[in-house]
Amino acid sequence: MERKIFVKAGRDNSEETLAVLRAGLEELGIKQAVVASTWGDTGLAAARLLKGSGVNLVVVTHNVGFKEPGSREMTAEIRAEIEAMGGRVCTGTMPFRNIGTAIRAKQHYSQQDLIANTLRMFGQGIKVCVEIVLMAADAGLITPDDVLAVAGTGRGADTVARIAPQSSNALFDLKVRDILAKPSDF
Numbered sequence: 001m002e003r004k005i006f007v008k009a010g011r012d013n014s015e016e017t018l019a020v021l022r023a024g025l026e027e028l029g030i031k032q033a034v035v036a037s038t039w040g041d042t043g044l045a046a047a048r049l050l051k052g053s054g055v056n057l058v059v060v061t062h063n064v065g066f067k068e069p070g071s072r073e074m075t076a077e078i079r080a081e082i083e084a085m086g087g088r089v090c091t092g093t094m095p096f097r098n099i100g101t102a103i104r105a106k107q108h109y110s111q112q113d114l115i116a117n118t119l120r121m122f123g124q125g126i127k128v129c130v131e132i133v134l135m136a137a138d139a140g141l142i143t144p145d146d147v148l149a150v151a152g153t154g155r156g157a158d159t160v161a162r163i164a165p166q167s168s169n170a171l172f173d174l175k176v177r178d179i180l181a182k183p184s185d186f
Helices: 011-028 041-050 076-084 099-107 111-120 124-138 168-173
Strands: 004-006 032-036 056-061 088-091 147-151 159-164 175-183
Touching (some): 011 175, 032 041, 041 056, 056 124, 076 088, 124 159, 124 168, 124 175
Parallel strands (some): 004 175, 032 147, 056 088
Antiparallel strands (some): 159 175
């Protein structure tokens, strides 16, 4: 399988990243995909691409209140459109941005920051791929079988990783088996 390295990170790579996802699912025989999508653009594109394929698509959003109390960034209309095409939307607590973030605000340190920043050494997309797979596993929306995860740097998609999932309480048993696409300038 051909790997893709993007010269620049960001949303301009979304279409090509989703093509890598589709090819990876077919070539590797993987039947589940987890896609990060804050506003829904990437999730909707993935749902359109995978509609009728038999792939279990989980689109993971930010938690409610991420930007301001009670707010959701993905509209109900986009969520409904993804679900109408067979995708499922997961909105939950992000493992690397939970109670530790509140502690950091008071003490300027958190163990979750150490893990998140270590993963960012491989790119923001890899950190998010790990995080959304943990969230989908915690919600019971994926099986322990390998999954292809899609995420990006800022908006859009630029990273695809093959991951053996685990729930967040078993973080160190999760395995990033392969990186199919990522930017080189993260």
